[in-house]
Amino acid sequence: MSEFAEDQHFINDPTQLVNTALRAATSTNPSLALDPAHKIVYRKQGSPNEVALVSGGGAGHEPAFVGFVGSGILRAAVTGTIFASPSVKQIYHCIADRASPNKGVLLIVMNYTGDVLHFGLATEKARAQGLNVEMVVVGDDVGVGRAKSGKVGRRGIAGTILVSKIAGALAATGARLQQTAALARLVAANLVSMGSSLAHVHVPGTAVGDTGLKMGEIELGMGIHNEQGSKRMSTPTLDGLVGIMLGNLLSSGDSDRAYLDPGEPARGWVVMVNNLGGVSPLEMGGITAEVLNHLDSNWNIKPKRVYSGTFMTSLNGNGFSISLLKLVDTGLGPGKSMLELLDAHHETVAWNSSISPSTWESDDVDTTTTPGESEEIYSSSELQMEQESFIRILSSGLQSIITAETEITKYDQIVGDGDCGTGLRRGAEAVLDFLSTPGNVTSDCVKTIAKIADVVEGSMDGTSGALYSIFLNALAKGLRDSGATHADGNVWAKAANDAMAGLGRYTPAQPGDRTMIDALQPFVSHLMASKDLREAAKAARSGAEKTKGMAPRLGRTVYIDEIGQVPDPGAVGIAVLAEGMARGVKVGGV
Template identity: 35%
Template structure:
């Protein structure tokens, strides 16, 4: 796997140097891979945490007022050394002592535990808080041997706020332990991650598989399952957490939706939506919710969910201000708010159907059928130089046209107007606005009743001009205009020369088809294809090809 690195042996130090450069409230210890608060720890209890790198923004991202005083980083997925932990304790700890928040992995417990013992020998009181929140291991090991995963972030917040409130060492540790023992976390991965220097993922998954109950070090999960919908995975994970933690109706909780590094915000939001719905359906009161990449496993695609029961005191710790750069904020939520959209203007009284309306209906339905039949071809053309959505967009537009009521086809102007509105609502991206604008302009130009051929030609030219005005394109820019413009001009000029309407339209179709073909040799100047430059040459513009398809469908 490709990575933006220099030397994998130096990646941790270079990462920490970058973080210290970016965050003025943080400083880097000279001889150890430790991030501390700039200006020292100050009076009071110090809160420290850490572990192997690869979990960013944890742990350094949580160093700041109201959270951690120091974060110690080992190599990727490797516990930091005892000496590094001890150096961090010396840097921020004082007579009031230090609380060390440790995820329940053997290496972390050994190195943090020994460093705490050495600190005590030097006169710095130290308490260890072990986080073992992974409920996926409920049928595998006893609770005290479970792994510590993303819920650790909430323990950082509770401990940091307690320390900032001036509590003594024992009370800070007690609040942190209580939070760690109360919470439950479980994750799912859709793929593995690749440790820098390893060159290959830690495991492989089929296209229809997921790892349920994995840890945060690239290891496999508790079980491999068939890939399910986001909603189904959330149901299973939260059902396990609720049962394991003994949560019951009326309990107050907070929710953490954590990305594992390779999951986009879109998917995390889908997960969060279902997670809150499941918790509320179970009768739980969701007081706060956070979502984001908060404790990751490099670039692993997947997520974890954490549920922490709260009372007023614990909620106050979570609500307390923090200057840590990675803390996602106060997490305050409300019920989903849906605001009614403003009503569209009334359409007025229905008009009796005229021949021109029936003609437009037959023509538009023929164009719709042609575009549906060309969906695969248009998708392939658009994928070569764009985002590949034109085929499905045209098919979606065709379906919207078929759904129009009979009253939409009263006469030609109304029909074009209603088709434009349907396409505006049905087609996203650029095609919807272009076609809607063109049809709305043409509808305004056409007279009511039975338009003459010359009036249709004028409406066609007005529609093409509207597309040009909206997008700023001109013929030769390698867009749909390279098919539209010659077709409209040839149709008008042929009619003006006395050519019969059907023959004039056939000339227009040939001009449009030739215009679409020539786009294959043009360097694009507008649209997504413009980003490709000369690499787009050889591929006809998909939008122009779509125009040629529906132009030909109107011959009859």
């Protein structure tokens, strides 16, 4: 077994993997059936009055192509082994037996030598038997330019799905085979795609080899079978990477990659941002936003349709591809434009766009820009403090939090979800920014603490953010209720003790539960007793240290079997903050 997590799989037998995955397809779409001997997934009920679209290729690109089998797109898909074309026998059996009845068969094939030869030979065999068959080869990849690709031409990648969707929708209207094939070729001719990846993938059941792609490198123009692309380069920023990819897709000045016809005016554009398999949906959202920003600001393109998700993978590839379709006149009349066919009804599991055309065309105000929030009103108080000391002490504590981020994150990666250090740092930086802005901190300590509570609420998420914000709001109330006019050590300590009581109304945590309270409670208690911030900080550190080996009774840590001598990250954060504040005190006392 490999020592690297990315090279481990739940199913390591590639044959078993492909066969079981095909069986699952018929469970998620009951209109489908499986021919296991030939690895064909097909519609149970095919119309004799429609052209049957068939596609396929090697396994490992799911949901392509099996996920697109269903009414409105493909009649059938035939699958090879991982990254290997299906055989002529499989494809011919699909054409002759599984795509029937039909008004002719259209094969949509990605431009790879094995696929073109096998699907081509199956086409000729079917024609020899009197069957009406056409084949369209899609080569949308610009990752390898004209000079290098030579006679082979461009590779077929994720843009192939757009060809299948549009042609499949036309076939569902009863169009003739020649019409459907001509439209598929028109779409392919106006389609460009490019991928990039941070790593090569590992095929289950194979030995782990050296891909040559090092940490900190990216493969630009990478294919969907682990093939090298146009270049390897040091990993750029996402902004830089998207700029390079779109430049390759759209620049008319690059004669090696200028595949779109500049003489044909565009009626709009469609963009597909495709997950190669290993990118989280969250990161895909960020990537899609970057692509759209570049298209708008650098190319003056506002796509009429945006598709973002997993359409054609390279197993668990840690990368993505961008496909751009230039919308041109189909010549087929009303209801049969490229856009209308993309929007047409289907019944498949993988084409997951559910946004109606009327919603896309809506002229509603852009909700990505929200009006500014009304300014929070903070009521004044009579309680005054010395601003310079307040800023110095609190800033010292916040700087300590920022310095300790790595340490706290390390602890939380072991016993939590790994975000405690970053969350504390985010809050600390936001409060520091507040403190450094002239006019924010006033001598009215109630008003200032209330404002800081709002800053924390807006900058820190998760449980820690909520607890800190509750404590600070309760602290502001305690200060207001003090009845004093000068905030000395007694006033601060009593207000902090009141804040602990306020916090107790929202969390059952007590010392011994292994939470931030293990450090916060002793800090407040010692502050009440000694009125000395440095003594209180020592108590906070002692409380945090006691959480080492302590059995958790609250929070995510209760689900972890082995904690060892790792302290609670939240308690460490309180101790670090308290120690930093204590260092900000020039002379003893608060």
